[in-house]
Amino acid sequence: xxxxxxxxxxxxxxxxxxxxxxxxxxxxxxxxxxxxxxxxxxxxxxxxxxxxxxxxxxxxxxxxxxxxxxxxxxxxxxxxxxxxxxxxxxxxxxxxxxxxxxxxxxxxxxxxxxxxxxxxxxxxxxxxxxxxxxxxxxxxxxxxxxxxxxxxxxxxxxxxxxxxxxxxxxxxxxxxxxxxxxxxxxxxxxxxxxxxxxxxxxxxxxxxxxxxxxxxxxxxxxxxxxxxxxxxxxxxxxxxxxxxxxxxxxxxxxxxxxxxxxxxxxxxxxxxxxxxxxxxxxxxxxxxxxxxxxxxxxxxxxxxxxxxxxxxxxxxxxxxxxxxxxxxxxxxxxxxxxxxxxxxxxxxxxxxxxxxxxxxxxxxxxxxxxxxxxxxxxxxxxxxxxxxxxxxxxxxxxxxxx
Ligand code: NAP
Ligand code: MG
Numbered sequence: 001x002x003x004x005x006x007x008x009x010x011x012x013x014x015x016x017x018x019x020x021x022x023x024x025x026x027x028x029x030x031x032x033x034x035x036x037x038x039x040x041x042x043x044x045x046x047x048x049x050x051x052x053x054x055x056x057x058x059x060x061x062x063x064x065x066x067x068x069x070x071x072x073x074x075x076x077x078x079x080x081x082x083x084x085x086x087x088x089x090x091x092x093x094x095x096x097x098x099x100x101x102x103x104x105x106x107x108x109x110x111x112x113x114x115x116x117x118x119x120x121x122x123x124x125x126x127x128x129x130x131x132x133x134x135x136x137x138x139x140x141x142x143x144x145x146x147x148x149x150x151x152x153x154x155x156x157x158x159x160x161x162x163x164x165x166x167x168x169x170x171x172x173x174x175x176x177x178x179x180x181x182x183x184x185x186x187x188x189x190x191x192x193x194x195x196x197x198x199x200x201x202x203x204x205x206x207x208x209x210x211x212x213x214x215x216x217x218x219x220x221x222x223x224x225x226x227x228x229x230x231x232x233x234x235x236x237x238x239x240x241x242x243x244x245x246x247x248x249x250x251x252x253x254x255x256x257x258x259x260x261x262x263x264x265x266x267x268x269x270x271x272x273x274x275x276x277x278x279x280x281x282x283x284x285x286x287x288x289x290x291x292x293x294x295x296x297x298x299x300x301x302x303x304x305x306x307x308x309x310x311x312x313x314x315x316x317x318x319x320x321x322x323x324x325x326x327x328x329x330x331x332x333x334x335x336x337x338x339x340x341x342x343x344x345x346x347x348x349x350x351x352x353x354x355x356x357x358x359x360x361x362x363x364x365x366x367x368x369x370x371x372x373x374x375x376x377x378x379x380x381x382x383x384x385x386x387x388x389x390x391x392x393x394x395x396x397x398x399x400x401x402x
Contacts, residue, residue, distance in 0.1 A: 003036045004348045010340050011063045011301075012039035013095075015073030016046050017308035018316060022326045022387060023073045026333060029391045030398065034352055035337070040067070044095050046076045050088050057095045061102035064299050068343055071336035072099075072303040073329065096303075104186075105295040106131050106193035108264070109276050109305050111283035112290060112331055115365045116379040119261075120282040126262030128279050129203065132272025133190040139269055141180035152177045187221055189296040191228040194266045195244070197294050199236055204243045207266040208252030221268060222246055280305065287325035287372050292335055302335040304328030321386045323371035330360050330394075359397040368393050 014023060031037055042060035049056055064070040076082055077094040100107070110129040113119070146152060152168040168177060198205040207225050209218040229237075229244050237244060247255060249271060256265060267275055280289050289305035305328060312322040334353040341349030364373060367381040374384040385393070 001034075003034060004346075004352055005036050006038035006340065006349060007344050007346065008340065009038045009040045009067055010336055011060060011067055011070035012041045013044045013060050013070060013072040013075075014041065015044055015075040015308060017074075017076065017310055017313035018322065018324050019074040019304065019306075019308045019329060020045060021313070021316060022324060022329050025388065025391055026326060026330055029395045030330065030356060031333060031337075033395070034398065035349065044072070044075050046078065046082070046086050046088070046092075049075075049092055049095070050086065053089070054092045054095075054098070057098045058102065061099040064099070064103060064301055068299050069336050069340045070299075070301040071332050072096075072301055073332075074304055074306060074308045076308055099301060100134060100293060103293060103295040103299055103301065104189055105293040105299070105301070106190050106197075107134060107291055107293050108197055109280065109289055109291045111280065112288045112327055112361070113283065114288070114361050114373075116377040116382070117284040117288070117364075117373060118378060119284065121257065123258065124261040124282070126260055127283070128256065128259070128261045129197075129201075129264045130272055130276040130279055131190075131194050131197065131205075131264055131266040132276060133187070133267065133269050134272075135186040135190070135269065136182035137180050137269040138178070141178050143176065143178035146171050146175045146177050148173045148175075154179065182217075182220075184220070184224060187224045188228055190266070191225045192232075192296040193294045194264065195229065195233040195237075196296070196298065197292075198242055198244070198264055199233075199240055200294075201264075202240060202242060203262060203264050204245075205264040205266060206245045206247060206252055206255070208247050208249035208271070209268055210249050212248060218268075225266075284376055285325070285372050286328075287370075288327055290328050290331040290335060300336070300339050302332040302339070304332050321388070323374075323384060323390075324387045325370040325372050326387055326391060327360060327364075331357065355401055356394075356398060359394050359401060362397055363390065363393050 014020060040063055042056055044057055044060060075095045078088055078091050083091050108129050108131050111127045113127055148171050151170045154166040154168055156164045194205055209221045211219040211222045225246060280286055286306045291303050291305040293301040309324050312324045316322050334357045338350050338353035341347065367379050367383055368385055368390060369377060369382060370387060370390055371384050374382055
């Protein structure tokens with residue numbers, strides 16, 4: 001079989017620890033034998049980020065802007081212990097944060113569902129994709145403790161210097177206060193990313209906020225979503241046969257619980273932070289959660305939702321064989337290859353990505369799986385294998401499927 005060619009490069013961002021090992025093996029066993037891989041490679045592994053003063057992360061993000069599609073391996077976000085472990089020049093920022101700031105994107109987390117790993121909510125027969133607005137609110141707030149007898153006020157100074165003073169609270173006892181903000185441009189980008197992703201995937205979308213209580217702040221979110229939808233997306237949604245609905249957040253939650261799945265749930269920053277963990281754990285395993293960053297101007301970055309699986313890596317370094325689940329990383333690659341193929345009109349590449357996804361899921365459904373799934377799978381004939389054997393099994397299926 002001739003290998004599939006790629007006309008435009010894919011931005012490839014390597015990473016750290018166990019996922020860096022899986023990264024190489026996935027490329028070597030599942031992609032390179034079938035595709036003439038054309039990537040622009042950026043090493044986001046911590047040693048090289050340190051060596052380049054983290055410039056490599058910025059260059060990778062710029063490359064995604066240039067080519068439109070990237071695939072990223074999980075990376076270490078350094079803390080004090082990592083600074084010591086890797087002898088770092090400084091505690092570099094989270095690469096994901098840096099890339100997100102440059103692309104101005106929204107992260108969509110989608111569970112990979114498979115027979116034998118049943119969601120904890122029995123009605124959820126299809127994935128629920130969570131979109132989290134990753135800007136502002138309590139994540140960029142100013143807060144302080146307040147002494148009894150104090151008065152807290154909100155002061156807004158207009159460009160002309162005039163001031164508006166709004167009372168917050170007069171304190172009879174000790175307490176706390178917080179000021180937080182958001183901006184229309186960020187909410188609008190968020191809305192656009194959500195609507196684009198819905199059109200891309202053919203899934204309907206719902207958004208929830210607390211506009212009845214927060215009549216200005218949360219209501220602004222609702223209004224911006226509605227304005228963007230009415231103006232630029234309504235017609236496209238009707239044509240695609242999908243819908244956009246706004247619900248009060250409480251109502252959204254009860255609808256999600258009773259749903260069959262198969263839709264996108266757009267969340268404000270805090271709701272998305274909390275609900276994505278609930279949805280991920282209810283779908284079985286973090287190792288089965290893929291993630292894509294979509295920018296409002298149509299750039300895509302695919303990755304696994306989990307981290308570098310440090311505990312497994314330390315075992316690997318001792319020479320032990322690990323049974324780390326590569327599915328989310330495989331799906332990062334297939335997502336990116338399919339998107340590259342779609343943008344380039346390269347149907348062979350799109351088809352290959354789908355074949356690789358199917359071979360991966362068929363392998364698990366045949367009973368061959370990594371340790372994390374072995375623990376939760378309800379299949380009777382299940383067998384736990386090492387990461388390498390799991391990848392080889394997928395490769396076998398891919399070869400026979402050709
Ligand atoms: P983690 O790498 O997601 O792993 C936490 C635990 O979850 C693992 O010890 C393992 O449990 C299980 N797990 C996660 N992925 C798995 C997989 N593919 N197969 C099997 N089990 C899996 O989170 P962490 O240990 O908190 O963080 C490690 C490093 O990753 C940190 O340096 C952090 O900065 C980084 N991180 C990066 C990203 C990113 O790049 N997007 C995201 C999160 C964290 P058992 O040990 O019980 O088997
Ligand atoms: Mg969270």
